[in-house]
Amino acid sequence: MTTPFDTLPQRRAIIDRRALSDAIAAIAQEKKGDSAQLRAAIVGELRVALENGRSEAARRLAARPTRGREMVSALAFLVDQILRILYDATTQYLYPISNPSTGERLALIAVGGYGRGEMAPFSDVDIGFITPYKPTGWTEQVIESMLYSLWDLGLKVGHSSRSIDETMRMAKADLTVRTALLEARYVWGDRGVYEQTATRFSSEVMEDTARAFVADKLAERDARHKRMGDSRYVVEPNVKEGKGGLRDLHTLFWIGKYVNRVRSVSELVDAGLLTTNELRQFQKAEDFLWAVRCHLHLIAGRAEDRLTFDLQLEIATRTHFAARAGRSAVERFMHYYFLNAKTVGDLTAVFLAHLDDVWAARGRRYIPSFFRRPRKLDGFILDRGRIALPSDNFFVEDPVRLLEIFAVADRHGLAIHPAAMRTASRDARLIDARVRKDPRANAAFMDVLTSPRDPETVLRWMNEASVFGRFIPDFGRVVAQMQFDMYHHYTVDEHTIRAVGLLAKIEKGDFKDDHPLSSNLMDKLISRRALYVAVLLHDIAKGRGGDHSILGAELALRLCPRLGLTPAETETVSWLVRYHLLMSATAFKRDLSDYKTILDFIEVVQSPERLRLLLILTVVDIRAVGPGVWNGWKRQLLTDLYDSAEEVLRLGHKQKGRSERVAAKQQALRDILDLPDADFSALQKRFPESYWVAEPEDILEHNARHILAAGDSPLSIAAEGYPRRGATLVTVYAADHPGLFYRIAGAIHLAGGNIIDARIHTMRDGMAIDNFLVQDPLGGRFDSPDQLARIKRCIEEALANRHKLVTKLEARPLPRTRAEAFQIVPNVLIDNKASNRFTVVEVNARDRPALLFSLANALFQSKLTVHSAHVATYGERAVDTFYLTDLLGGKVESKARLQSLERRLLEAAGAITEEPAEKVKETAPA
Structure with a gap:
C-alpha cells in the first residue's frame, strides 16, 4: 500500500524507528514495574528523536530554501514514527493486554493536513482514536497515557476519540469533521477498525453528497x-x-x-x-x-x-x-x-x-448561468452562456482575437469559458509588435478600458490570462510587483485595476456619498478617455529606479498614440501622470489658508479641465491604495484645495471665492450658536481669516462653544471622540507663548496618544486655539474615559511646567510598531518661497511614537514659532510640515540658522532610527 512518504529520501536520517524501538525495549526491561519512571524515560527518548528529526528537516529546507514539500513530508513522517513507537510502548509496556475482547481494539488515524502527509514546523498534530464500539477502560487508559506523553513532548495535539458510529454521525452533521476525515490516513493500531471506518465513510457519508x-x-x-x-x-x-x-x-x-x-x-x-x-x-x-x-x-x-x-x-x-x-x-x-x-x-x-x-x-451543471443570447459574437461561440472558441487554433489564425474576446465579453456582459481563458493564456505569446500596432487590437483594448459597464472585472480577466501584460509590456513589468511599504495594500497591477474600477463606479454614480465632488465633475469632463488612460498609467513606471511620475509621463507620450489618442489627449495623459501626486501633496502637506499655496498649485495646473481631471485621478488613486486609507478628512482637504484653485482659475467667472466661503462659514456658525449680533461679532473678530479657511464647520462650532464656555479662563482643555476621522479630537485654548505647541505634543505622547494631525491657530487677542487628532500608537482608538482624563491631565501638567517633558518621555518605553521593519532616511526640506509670510519646513522620517514631539522640541530649541503644523502619514513614513517664523514674526533667512535648524530636525527625526540603507526619493507615495 502506497504512503505519502514513499518518495521521501533518506528516511532513517530523520528517524530510525527500529533503533529507537530497541532502545525503549531495553529501558522497559530495566524499569519493569515502575510505570511512572518508564513513561518518563520513553518520553525522554522520544524527545531527543523528535528534536534530531526536526533539525534534519530544517537542514533539508536550508539546502533548498524555496522547496518546502520535503520538509513538510519529513515532519509528518517523523510524527508518524513517534506515534507508532509511542503506541507500541504504551500498549506493550505500560498497559499490556494479553487477550483483548472485540471492544478492546483501537486504531490511530491522522486527519486534516497531517492526514495528507504534510506538517509545518509548528502545525497541530491532528489525530483520531477510533474504537469499534464505546471505549473500554483499557482503551481510555491507552488514549489518556498517549496524550499526556505527546503533551510532555511539547506537541500541540488536536485529537478526538470516537466509536465508528459516532464518527459517522459527526461526519454527516459537521462539514469540518467531514473534511478532516476525507483526508484520514491509517497510522497504527488495529487496521481492521480503520478499514471499517473508511468503508462506512465512503458509503454512508460521501455517497450522493458530492454537489x-x-x-x-x-x-x-x-x-x-x-x-x-x-x-x-x-x-x-x-x-x-x-x-x-x-x-x-x-x-x-x-x-x-x-x-x-x-x-x-x-x-x-x-x-x-x-x-x-x-x-x-x-x-x-x-x-x-x-x-x-x-x-x-x-x-x-x-x-x-x-x-x-x-x-x-x-x-x-x-x-x-x-x-x-x-x-x-x-x-x-x-x-x-x-x-x-x-x-x-x-x-x-x-x-x-x-x-x-x-x-x-451528465445532464446537470453545478455552476448556474443566466444570460441573454447576443446576436453577434465576432466569430466566437456560446457554450452554455459563456464565450468559447470555435476551434483550438482560433487565436493562432488571428492573434488580434486575443483582445477582441475580452471586448466581446464586456460588450455583452458575458463570462469567458475557462477553456478559452486557458487557451488565451497559452497563446498570449502570439501578441507581438505587429499585434500591438494593429488598430483593431488597440480599439478593442480601449473599449474595455473605457467601458461604462465593468472594466475592472474584464481587465482582471485580461491580466490573469497574461494578455494585458503582453499587449502593454510596460504594464507586464509591474504585474505582481509589490511595493515594500505599509501604505500600499496591493501590488501595482492590482492597485491600478482597482483604480480603474473605482473610476467607472464614480462615473456610474455608485459613490456619490463618498465622493460627491468627483461624481459631480465626471459629467463635466471633456477628456474622459484621457482620464481612464491616465489612471491606467499613473504607476506604470514603478520599480525602475527613478521618479516613477517623470518616467511614466515619458512612457505615456510613446504609448498613447498607439492606443489611438489624439495629440491633445496624449499631452493631457502625460501631464496627469507627471503630476498625479501634486494635489495630494499640496492638500495634505501644505497650509491651504496660505494664499501662496494656492497660487503655486495653479501655476502648475493652469486650466479648469486639468484641475477636474487631477482631482478625480487623486481620489481614485488614494481610494485604491487599500481599505481605511480614504476618509472624510482627506475628502474635505481635497475639496478645499479644489474650490480655492477653481476660484483663481475661473477669474471673473468664479462661483464662490475665498471671501464668500469665509462669509458662508461665519453665517453658518452664527445660525448654529444663536448669539446676539454684538457677541458674535466680538467672537468673529478674534479669529484671523486663515482660521476660517482652514477648519471645517463642525470644528468651528466645537471651538466656538469651547471658547465661550472657557470665558476668562487662561486655560481650557477638551477631549472627545471624533468618529469622522476615527480619532480623538483634543482642543487646547490657552494664552499663546513660545513652546506651547511642543509642550502639548509631548503631553499627548506622554499620555499614550499619537498625534495624526495638528492645526495651530494664534488668535488676534494673544490666545491660541489648537486642535489635535489623536489615536493610539498602533492606529487604534484612544477614547476611553480613562484615556481622555489622562490626556487632559498630562496637558495641564505640561503647560504648568510641573515636570520635565524630555526626561519623562525618555524614561517611558516606546511601543514597538510595524514601521520598525523599514529603514527610512530622515530628510529635511526648507522652503522660503512656498509662503509669503512663513518659512515652510517639511520633515520626512520613519513614523514612530513621539516623533512630532521630538520635532516640535527641536523647533522650540531653535527659538522658532510654529504657526501651522500638518501631519501626514503614508504607512511607515511620516511627513510633517511646519509653517514657521522667528520670535519677531519674520521668515528664517540666515544661512547659518537654517543649517542649524536642519541639523536639529535631522537629529530629532532619527533619534531612534538605525543607520539608513538608501536615500528616499518619494515624499508623497500614492
Whole structure:
C-alpha cells in the first residue's frame, strides 16, 4: 500500500524507528514495574528523536530554501514514527493486554493536513482514536497515557476519540469533521477498525453528497477570502488562508477527492480535472508556498502564517533573492510569491471549469448561468452562456482575437469559458509588435478600458490570462510587483485595476456619498478617455529606479498614440501622470489658508479641465491604495484645495471665492450658536481669516462653544471622540507663548496618544486655539474615559511646567510598531518661497511614537514659532510640515540658522532610527 512518504529520501536520517524501538525495549526491561519512571524515560527518548528529526528537516529546507514539500513530508513522517513507537510502548509496556475482547481494539488515524502527509514546523498534530464500539477502560487508559506523553513532548495535539458510529454521525452533521476525515490516513493500531471506518465513510457519508459538499466548500472558500481581504495581491498575505494560498490548493484536492475518490493530487490528471502541465504548476506552487510557510514558522518560533513586512525581509534573505535593477531583494521575493498565488488562482478557475463540464455532460451543471443570447459574437461561440472558441487554433489564425474576446465579453456582459481563458493564456505569446500596432487590437483594448459597464472585472480577466501584460509590456513589468511599504495594500497591477474600477463606479454614480465632488465633475469632463488612460498609467513606471511620475509621463507620450489618442489627449495623459501626486501633496502637506499655496498649485495646473481631471485621478488613486486609507478628512482637504484653485482659475467667472466661503462659514456658525449680533461679532473678530479657511464647520462650532464656555479662563482643555476621522479630537485654548505647541505634543505622547494631525491657530487677542487628532500608537482608538482624563491631565501638567517633558518621555518605553521593519532616511526640506509670510519646513522620517514631539522640541530649541503644523502619514513614513517664523514674526533667512535648524530636525527625526540603507526619493507615495 502506497504512503505519502514513499518518495521521501533518506528516511532513517530523520528517524530510525527500529533503533529507537530497541532502545525503549531495553529501558522497559530495566524499569519493569515502575510505570511512572518508564513513561518518563520513553518520553525522554522520544524527545531527543523528535528534536534530531526536526533539525534534519530544517537542514533539508536550508539546502533548498524555496522547496518546502520535503520538509513538510519529513515532519509528518517523523510524527508518524513517534506515534507508532509511542503506541507500541504504551500498549506493550505500560498497559499490556494479553487477550483483548472485540471492544478492546483501537486504531490511530491522522486527519486534516497531517492526514495528507504534510506538517509545518509548528502545525497541530491532528489525530483520531477510533474504537469499534464505546471505549473500554483499557482503551481510555491507552488514549489518556498517549496524550499526556505527546503533551510532555511539547506537541500541540488536536485529537478526538470516537466509536465508528459516532464518527459517522459527526461526519454527516459537521462539514469540518467531514473534511478532516476525507483526508484520514491509517497510522497504527488495529487496521481492521480503520478499514471499517473508511468503508462506512465512503458509503454512508460521501455517497450522493458530492454537489452539496462542493457548494459548501466553495462558500467556505469565498467567506475565507472575504475575511482575508478578497485579493491574492495584498502586500502582507496569509500564506495558508489567504486568496491564492495553500488552503485554496487544498480545497481543490478535497473537491477532487470527494467527487472522484482520488487518493493523491496526481490522480486528478486521470480524473480529467487537471492536465499534466497543470499538475506540474500545482506541485510547483504548492512546493514554494510550503517553503514560505515553513520559513515563517521557523523564524517566528510558533505557528505564524501571515507574511508580514519584517518576516518578508528575513525570508527573502533565507531564500537567496538578491536586489536587481530598481528592485530590492524583498520586492523580487514577493513578486515571485504573487506569481505563485496567481498560478493558484488560475488553477482554481480551470479546475472548477473541468468539474462543471464533467457534470454538464451528465445532464446537470453545478455552476448556474443566466444570460441573454447576443446576436453577434465576432466569430466566437456560446457554450452554455459563456464565450468559447470555435476551434483550438482560433487565436493562432488571428492573434488580434486575443483582445477582441475580452471586448466581446464586456460588450455583452458575458463570462469567458475557462477553456478559452486557458487557451488565451497559452497563446498570449502570439501578441507581438505587429499585434500591438494593429488598430483593431488597440480599439478593442480601449473599449474595455473605457467601458461604462465593468472594466475592472474584464481587465482582471485580461491580466490573469497574461494578455494585458503582453499587449502593454510596460504594464507586464509591474504585474505582481509589490511595493515594500505599509501604505500600499496591493501590488501595482492590482492597485491600478482597482483604480480603474473605482473610476467607472464614480462615473456610474455608485459613490456619490463618498465622493460627491468627483461624481459631480465626471459629467463635466471633456477628456474622459484621457482620464481612464491616465489612471491606467499613473504607476506604470514603478520599480525602475527613478521618479516613477517623470518616467511614466515619458512612457505615456510613446504609448498613447498607439492606443489611438489624439495629440491633445496624449499631452493631457502625460501631464496627469507627471503630476498625479501634486494635489495630494499640496492638500495634505501644505497650509491651504496660505494664499501662496494656492497660487503655486495653479501655476502648475493652469486650466479648469486639468484641475477636474487631477482631482478625480487623486481620489481614485488614494481610494485604491487599500481599505481605511480614504476618509472624510482627506475628502474635505481635497475639496478645499479644489474650490480655492477653481476660484483663481475661473477669474471673473468664479462661483464662490475665498471671501464668500469665509462669509458662508461665519453665517453658518452664527445660525448654529444663536448669539446676539454684538457677541458674535466680538467672537468673529478674534479669529484671523486663515482660521476660517482652514477648519471645517463642525470644528468651528466645537471651538466656538469651547471658547465661550472657557470665558476668562487662561486655560481650557477638551477631549472627545471624533468618529469622522476615527480619532480623538483634543482642543487646547490657552494664552499663546513660545513652546506651547511642543509642550502639548509631548503631553499627548506622554499620555499614550499619537498625534495624526495638528492645526495651530494664534488668535488676534494673544490666545491660541489648537486642535489635535489623536489615536493610539498602533492606529487604534484612544477614547476611553480613562484615556481622555489622562490626556487632559498630562496637558495641564505640561503647560504648568510641573515636570520635565524630555526626561519623562525618555524614561517611558516606546511601543514597538510595524514601521520598525523599514529603514527610512530622515530628510529635511526648507522652503522660503512656498509662503509669503512663513518659512515652510517639511520633515520626512520613519513614523514612530513621539516623533512630532521630538520635532516640535527641536523647533522650540531653535527659538522658532510654529504657526501651522500638518501631519501626514503614508504607512511607515511620516511627513510633517511646519509653517514657521522667528520670535519677531519674520521668515528664517540666515544661512547659518537654517543649517542649524536642519541639523536639529535631522537629529530629532532619527533619534531612534538605525543607520539608513538608501536615500528616499518619494515624499508623497500614492
